Amino acid sequence: MQSPVVHFDITGPHEEKQHVFYADLLGWRVDAKGPGYALVQTPDGGPNGALIDAGTASVTIGVAVTDLDAALIRAVELGGSVLMPRTDNGWVVKAQVTDPAGNVLTLIQQ
Secondary structure, eight states: OOOOEEEEEEEESOHHHHHHHHHHHHOOEEEEEETTEEEEEOSTTOOEEEEEEOSSOEEEEEEEESOHHHHHHHHHHTTOEEEEEEEEOSSOEEEEEEOTTOOEEEEEEO
């Protein structure tokens, strides 16, 4: 199974400073969608993402999978755990798992 990176989430405090940082440093287009959430567009067809206001900093990548349910089962078999079960948020169907080290990975139904 080949699964491309299709999305990322960058979380942390100081929402406005985060917006300015990524827009000015990297030239990313930041489109605030409401308090605490902004979509990010990167240049040249790179994966797009989101900036999310949160108390702690983290980076989570989103990977497209052809069979979300099978990927969740396989993640657990490989020593990970399901952090967020299959969820349809109205834009995408996704889930979150942790790898054996505890890193969070978002799996997005292709």
